[in-house]
Amino acid sequence: MQGSVYRKVERDYDIKRQRAISEAKKFKQSVYDNNPRLAQIEDEINTISLKSAKARIFSDDLSREVEQQKLEVELAKLNFEYDEELKKIGMTRKDFEPKYECSKCNDTGYFENKICSCFSQQLINESFKQSNLSKIKEENFETFDYGYYSTCNDKEKYGIDKSPLENIDAIRKLAYKFSHNLDDPEQKNLLFTGSTGLGKTFLANCIAAEVIKQGKSVIYQTAPILLDKMTDYKFKFNKTEDEKDEYDKIFEVDLLIIDDLGTEAMNSAKFSELFNILNTRLLKNKKILISTNLTPQEIKREYEERIFSRFVGDFMICRFVGEDIRLLKKKIANK
Ligand SMILES: Nc1ncnc2c1ncn2[C@@H]1O[C@H](COP(=O)(O)OP(=O)(O)OP(=O)(O)O)[C@@H](O)[C@H]1O
Ligand SMILES: [Mg+2]
Ligand SMILES: [Zn+2]
Structure with a gap:
């Protein structure tokens, strides 16, 4: 490369x-x-x-x-x-002594004759400048705030047998374990589902931060941009080396986060790219985290059976419930 x-x-x-x-x-x-x-x-x-x-x-x-x-x-x-x-x-x-950012490679980018993990992460950041990973400074497990989740156990309202707080606590634990278990073939992928403002992207960022801390690589991208990029690439005649690297990384990166699935305008080319990502990564035991506003039933309706069956078999479904945190924050700010 x-x-x-x-x-x-x-x-x-x-x-x-x-x-x-x-x-x-x-x-x-x-x-x-x-x-x-x-x-x-x-x-x-x-x-x-x-x-x-x-x-x-x-x-x-x-x-x-x-x-x-x-x-x-x-x-x-x-x-x-x-x-x-x-x-x-x-x-x-x-x-x-010079204060290097990376104590492994002393900012040479090489460690034990291989590319240092900091360097490969930097390559990814550079390739995906528009990706949201810059948020991980504010959104990580250390800054995670339980205060936005209600302790109220209301099955009628939330549709589950526990309070939003108990629910998010369980999901957070799963997420933390996931971030440290990427290489484990037994570890399932994660699907975050739930309506807007419930903290799905926040928790995805927590995971990204935790994974990067371990020297592993992450790509975060929203489904519309990711699938657009991939289909553009497929139909492009003259592909540059960088474009090829960027495309290959989607299949090779340690963790791929696809946010906002269901907001893209779908067509058959994108379907096949999405299937291609899921299939290739699952076969190689490369973990995926998908976040969506769609319910599993809606996914079944909107996507092909071959995609849906992947979700059911290989993903752990984490259902987010509670109040829209964006609104809660506004209310607090207006007080
Ligand atoms: N655990 C948390 N602690 C502190 N702030 C949080 C937490 N979860 C979410 N937030 C904040 O609440 C807002 C909404 O969260 P987020 O963007 O993660 O929601 P979302 O579920 O991804 O929504 P959407 O479906 O619209 O993408 C953001 O400003 C985020 O920083
Ligand atoms: Mg989001
Ligand atoms: Zn380094």
Whole structure:
């Protein structure tokens, strides 16, 4: 994969890395400015290290070996003094190291001769700039608020035997488990269903954040955009490398989130793309999360049997109930 997205991310990494290095240098210099003794010791260490390296080359010569040992002792003393000086100002050498965003690859993008997970996620983010994943900073398991869900057990109103709070608590647990269980072939895919404003997209973002934290890759896309893109791609004559990568990723990414299924204008090309996604990913044990306002009965009506049967067999259906949180938030804001 060497398309222009790849090159852009690679360039970004270079810049990011150089910035971390130069900031570390600047910081060190500012500490040295206030503590000139540190700079002196470092100079001495450098001089002696050089001498010692030279001495090592001629180590067959006994007198030089003695000389080298002497230098090593001096070096150890200086290093000790350096650490002591740092200690006085509450610092260690570690404070001078560049602060890389990724401690695995030190922002090189490569880890153990493979593309680092941060880099592959960056490739995905770059390819799907318009995707909603930027929300995961605000919408994640840590910010999840139970306060919007009623404790009232009203079967007539909500159509289930428990309160919306008990219901969302169970779904949240399932969702958390799902996000840590993507590779497990026994783990079913998730289908979030429920009317508008009940927190389906929020919980999908929680899952995305949790998955990314584990170094895995996620694509979030709404059904209309995803299926449009895919059918456009299929009918396009000259496909660029990037377009091909983007298409392939839909089948390969660790987790694919399809939001708002049922809002797209369907046609047979899109049906077949949707079936293609479901089928290919299910066969490869690649997890899918689908969110929709449609009820299972409506899905059965709107989609072909071969798609519906996939949902029933391979998805765990999570039914969201409660009050529209968007409205609740407005009410609170207007109080
Ligand atoms: N558990 C939660 N804690 C805090 N805020 C939440 C929670 N769930 C949802 N929200 C907020 O409520 C609003 C509606 O939630 P969300 O967009 O997830 O609903 P939805 O079920 O996806 O609706 P739609 O079917 O219209 O897409 C958003 O502003 C979201 O941030
Ligand atoms: Mg939504
Ligand atoms: Zn990395």
